[in-house]
Amino acid sequence: MTERRTGGRARLLLGGACAVLIAVSSVAVATVARADLTGPPGTTLKAAAERSGRYFGAAMGGDRLSDQGFLTIANREFDMMTAVNEMKPDATEPNRGQFDFRAGDAIYNWATQHGMRVRGHTLAWHAQQPRFWGSLSGSALRTAMIDHINGVMAHYRGKLYAWDVVNEAFAENGSRRSSNLQSTGNDWIEVAFRTARAADPTVKLCYNDYNIENWTYAKTQGVYNMIRDFKSRGVPVDCVGLQTHFTGGSSLPGNFQTTLQSFAALGVDVALTEADVTNASATQYAGLTQACSNVPRCVGITTWGIRDSDSWRGNENPLLFDRNSNPKAAYTSVLNALNAASTTVPGTSIPSPSAPGSVSPSAPGSASPSSPGSASPSTGSPGACTATYHLTNSWNGGFQGEVTVANNGSAPLSGWTVRLTLAGGQTIANVWNGVNTGTSGTVSVRNADYNGTLGANASTSFGFLANGSSSTAPVPVSCTSP
Ligand code: G3I
Secondary structure, eight states: OOOOOOTHHHHHTTTOSSOBOOOOOOOOOOOOOOBOTTSOOOSSHHHHHHTTTOEEEEEEOGGGGGOHHHHHHHHHHOSEEEESSTTSHHHHOSBTTBOBOHHHHHHHHHHHHTTOEEEEEEEEESSSOOGGGGGOOHHHHHHHHHHHHHHHHHHHTTTOSEEEEEEOOBOTTSSBOOOTTGGGOTTHHHHHHHHHHHHOSSSEEEEEESSOOSTTSHHHHHHHHHHHHHHHHTOOOOEEEEOOEEOTTOOOOTTHHHHHHHHHTTTOEEEEEEEEEGGGOHHHHHHHHHHHHTSTTEEEEEESOSBGGGOTTGGGOOSSBOTTSOBOHHHHHHHHHHHTOOOOOTTOBOOOTTSTTOOOTTOOOOOOOOOTTOBOOOOBOTTSEEEEEEEEEEETTEEEEEEEEEEOSSSOEEOOEEEEEOOTTOEEEEEESEEEEOSSSEEEEEEOTTSOEEOTTOEEEEEEEEESOSSSOOEEEEEEOO
């Protein structure tokens, strides 16, 4: 996991010393299926994941672009792609200020042309660094890292689903891993995230690491404490990627779901970003999929390759397809677990007026005790928008809610504000896809910068985490525009 890349650099430098800036194709942005747990079971990994608003991803190297066997499965089964090496710092900035996006773009273009979204991997890491970073230290290296993030993110601005901004920065004992980046100062990670947010305000910004699946493990706690600190101080982190390499002797911990839920409760998405399991244990694959499916903010699973022959640990046969492209028993276990998901990703569900438990957006009504998956009444200003509250998850002492904001009129809306009355003892801890004023009593939430415009009959949503009991549902009292 930590070896440095050497031989690959020669191929990437073939284009010479000149900066090579090739635009990514302008293709239609992949549309994300809306969650519908009542729909028929999916017969592919992506269809099964999309039922609950999740994705199912794979990683590919550029050499797979000429591997028809790989491409056929990728196109059929997966809806998210990660480049194995091609978007890493040594690949994208081989010489200072000279960016080369050819290899990354080739993967990006193929994936998006086949309806997939793309996770960017990775911007700052102790491994696979540009050679010139090796001769820098202190503020010069810090500046080079910032310049790198800005240069790469400018190229992919608005194109990617997420970026692994920082990769593998913790040691097994829960302290920071020693590296040249760490030596620039303990704040290097938050500087990377702040730089990334300014460079692309809409892409999800993730911290990604391995061996953080076991909740009681020191490294997991170290990363958790950093994310908690970041969220408390407003450092922009949107997601945590748990690599989920159950290879080389490690295996699925029984408390994996606790880990996912604990990170999610900090107000970040979680994702399984590089999954593989020694000998593709069907039980462990089912277990890791169930853990994700049970946590609303676990947004998707990516396997690190597709067939065993694609794996960095091919001798452990850790993937879902064998060397002849046949699905293994683990494939079926993952498919079944995805189809059995009982939670949906916040913001992906469509409240259906006819669905059991849902209430018409126009119906006045009182709040009633609700359970995950139920919808509460909503109201709205005539001619403007309507807001519908939906409980997506709850636990002892807290809950997670989602409010769908709909424009039911025939004219577009520009900006919206929802007023929401919380019950006694309920306080909002975190809001996403919206900006709140107030945390208790009647609070208002206005649109974020990127989701204020609503076309006719269009809808969007924001989510929040709250402390307190979910037994009395927050009541949306108005939705106005602007
Ligand atoms: O492309 C050259 C080839 O020309 C040369 O002949 C050959 C000889 O060694 O090397 C090839 O480059 C290798 C490259 O993978 C492409 O296969 C590098 O040596 C090798 O170091 C590199 O390994 C990558 C590794 O990250 C480096 O740390 C793996 O492919 C890649 O799967 C792996 O991915 C990491 C994630 O980024 C982070 N999490 C762990 C994961 C698995 O280690």
